[in-house]
Amino acid sequence: MNTDRRAFFKNIAAAAATLTVLPTAALAREKKTAPSDAVGMLYDTTKCIGCKACVVACKEANHMPADTDGYGHGLYDSPDSLNQYTKNIIQLYKDGNEQSFAKKQCMHCIDPACVGACMLGALQKGKFGVVSYDVSKCVGCRYCETVCPFNVPKFEWAKAAPKIVKCEFCKERLAEGKQPACTEVCPRKAVIFGKYTDLLDEAHLRLENNPGKYVNKVYGERELGGTQVLYLSHIDFEKIGFRFKQDESVPHLQQTVSHGIYKGFVGPIALYGLLGAVLFRNRGNSEKES
Numbered sequence: 322m323n324t325d326r327r328a329f330f331k332n333i334a335a336a337a338a339t340l341t342v343l344p345t346a347a348l349a350r351e352k353k354t355a356p357s358d359a360v361g362m363l364y365d366t367t368k369c370i371g372c373k374a375c376v377v378a379c380k381e382a383n384h385m386p387a388d389t390d391g392y393g394h395g396l397y398d399s400p401d402s403l404n405q406y407t408k409n410i411i412q413l414y415k416d417g418n419e420q421s422f423a424k425k426q427c428m429h430c431i432d433p434a435c436v437g438a439c440m441l442g443a444l445q446k447g448k449f450g451v452v453s454y455d456v457s458k459c460v461g462c463r464y465c466e467t468v469c470p471f472n473v474p475k476f477e478w479a480k481a482a483p484k485i486v487k488c489e490f491c492k493e494r495l496a497e498g499k500q501p502a503c504t505e506v507c508p509r510k511a512v513i514f515g516k517y518t519d520l521l522d523e524a525h526l527r528l529e530n531n532p533g534k535y536v537n538k539v540y541g542e543r544e545l546g547g548t549q550v551l552y553l554s555h556i557d558f559e560k561i562g563f564r565f566k567q568d569e570s571v572p573h574l575q576q577t578v579s580h581g582i583y584k585g586f587v588g589p590i591a592l593y594g595l596l597g598a599v600l601f602r603n604r605g606n607s608e609k610e611s
């Protein structure tokens with residue numbers, strides 16, 4: 322661990338020591354729910370063949386340049402992670418005979434950390450529950466990058482007038498009555514689009530009708546306050562990159578920690594672990610990308 326990172330954790334510990342314990346009832350934060358018009362995506366690892374048609378369609382729909390930094394030595398558009406050129410990615414997990422693809426893009430959180438962190442309102446949760454971005458309000462502070470538990474927003478380091486890059490659920494297509502480009506092209510219907518509540522029902526139906534086929538959980542139903550992008554998986558969610566299991570959203574945890582509503586700091590210490598993990602990992606990734 323380098324000196325900067327040691328200092329980072331020391332700062333978290335120092336902040337913990339300054340908290341005041343206040344009555345829970347006065348400060349509890351209400352859990353947010355998906356808006357009534359919320360749309361979503363349901364991705365099913367058992368159906369995905371890793372063809373990356375969704376990655377290509379996303380690039381086309383968003384007029385994104387090729388990313389030739391990854392595999393292929395500059396010859397192919399071959400992103401291996403979300404980045405300033407890539408809003409949607411298919412990753413591969415493989416360990417012996419165990420294998421899975423995993424689609425990654427913005428999760429359109431029900432209580433988004435990025436929206437809570439952006440003091441200027443450049444990120445907003447709007448129509449259909451889509452978390453969208455307004456470059457005219459953005460000053461490039463990159464707080465959104467730091468707090469996102471899914472490590473989604475990316476800063477355009479290579480540009481003179483950089484902006485934040487992230488999936489906005491093809492909001493222009495939605496406004497025209499179309500579905501997102503990625504769900505439209507998927508040949509296996511491994512990722513489908515629909516009303517959020519219908520997708521939740523569909524996910525539970527698949528679990529019920531296929532005992533033993535999936536891990537018995539719809540990822541995103543509860544995790545981190547819930548997300549409008551939902552996942553079914555045949556292997557542990559942690560293995561395909563979903564390491565956070567807490568029900569509470571990051572803004573909820575931040576408020577809880579800052580108000581110190583737990584007696585004896587037992588709660589806050591656990592919560593610092595999560596917040597620290599989010600910040601530490603994203604900071605590490607930003608250092609690599611910059």
Ligand code: SF4
Pocket residue numbers: 426427428429430433434435436452468469470471472473474487
């Ligand atoms: S996944 Fe990250 S960028 Fe997307 S809404 Fe959630 S906090 Fe914001």
Ligand code: SF4
Pocket residue numbers: 378379380382383408409426487488489490491501502503504
């Ligand atoms: S919704 Fe649109 S921007 Fe988001 S991943 Fe799919 S194609 Fe890309």
Ligand code: SF4
Pocket residue numbers: 368369370371372373374375376411422424506507508509510511512
């Ligand atoms: S288009 Fe569908 S099957 Fe192909 S990689 Fe994307 S989600 Fe998987």
